[in-house]
Amino acid sequence: MSVSERPSALPVACTLPKDHLLKRHIAMRHRVGRIWYFLFLLSTIVGIIALTALLYNIVNQSFGLVAVQNTVEPETLTINGVPLEELTREQLVSILEQYVSKGVMRRLESEIPFAMRSRDNIYQLVQERVIRPEILMSWQLVDSVFHREEIAAFIVENYPSARLQFRAWLNPDFIRRPQSSVPALAGVRTAILGSLWVISITILVAFPLGLGAAIYLEEYASDNVVNRIIQTNINNLAGVPSIIYGILGLAVFVRALEPLTSGVIFGVNDPTTANGRTVLSASLTLALLVLPLLIINAQEAIRAVPRSLREGSYALGATKWETIWHHVLPSAMPGVLTGTILAISRAIGETAPLVVVGASTFVSLDPNGPFSKFTTLPVQIYQWTSRPQDQFRNLAGAAILVLLFLLLSLNAGAVLLRNRYSRRIQGIS
Secondary structure, eight states: OOTTTSOOOOOOSOOOOOHHHHHHHHHHHHHHHHHHHHHHHHHHHHHHHHHHHHHHHHHHHHEEEEEEEESSOGGGGOBTTBOGGGOOHHHHHHHHHHHSOHHHHHHHHHHSOGGGSOHHHHHHHHIIIIIOEEEEEEOOHHHHHHSHHHHHHHHHHHOTTSEEEEEESSSHHHHHSOOOSSGGGOOOHHHHHHHHHHHHHHHHHHHHHHHHHHHIIIIIOOSSHHHHHHHHHHHHHTTSOHHHHHHHHIIIIIIITHHHHTTGGGTOOOGGGTTSOSHHHHHHHHHHHHHHHHHHHHHHHHHTSOHHHHHHHHHTTOOHHHHIIIIIHHHHHHHHHHHHHHHHHHHHTOOHHHHHHTOOSOOOSOOOSTTSOOOOHHHHHHHHHTSSSHHHHHHHHHHHHHHHHHHHHHHHHHHHHHHHHHHHHHHHO
8 A cells, every 4th residue: 555545644532722821721730830839838847846845845955944942951861981983782771770750661661672673772761761852843945045044042041052063864873773652763764774674575577477468468368258357457456546455455464464564474473473464465465456557568569579579489499488488579578678667666655555455654664575564755755745744844955865766876777777678689780
């Protein structure tokens, strides 16, 4: 067929608008684009302002002037010229017996025998029960910087026996000290250790279960009614309020599985944890909380691995499990670790399920295993913010900074591990 005999081209379904209409249409699209640009920019600015205001409020509460007054000055508690800080354990006990009533001593002995208490614990008791430093008033950082002279004059007039000093509520002693009912002596050591114990066991339980479930659902499960119901429930469980998981943990781990979570079946004979309100109960509850999130993120990461990678492995004679272990999982691991980071961030900041499970609001002894009584940083912050004294809100601000640092540290470690897998995969490819 010659060129002239070929059928004419099909009629054009749509034609470009005329010149002036085209220019107007393009200008309108540009205006819409600029509007969305400014909306996105505005949302970013609002978010930055809100975050800045939050950090300003926390830092403003964590530092400032305080008016401190001791019931007994430490200089008067020396023995044979030896200062209080260098006294032996037995000398500290004698000071307690001298200044504290016999009823209080019997109560302290019944809680934990003095023979089992460390020297640091007895020194803490001397500070709380004998020296008893009292913070009469506290001021935030901005007022302390710009109104120091007025504050000093106020202290001289109203509290002549008190000392005015600048206090950083977040300091090394705050990290090292256990919880105390005296604001000047309170610390977050027990809460930090409790958070680390809880989050460590949570990851050890939830990560392999979540990854295994994701591998089954993506690589092995067939598309049938049962598996579709399982997938739907997993997606729904990711949005269940956390306090529901706390009620579930209370019913299952604290009550039904009390011999396990209290350690009785392992020979642990601790009357303080006989009710199952232990680190293990809290960890298993948080593992259930983050498990749907881990499964969903791991499924998305596995689904993103190209099909050609699997087919190439099968073509070389690899079995299904060898393909998953040597090719699919290494390629999906950066995405899996990203989901783990999100799960850690959610678990370490939870309060409601831990309160329901039985996290203590006041614990002065460090947790030493999965069957110990515990508290965590979020629970500690909640307890301090509910107290009426201003000093406890200062402590809460300092504890928030500790929690943020702990969270960022854990996330940084997970990000480094994820980047390591990413570089390894890029090197292989």
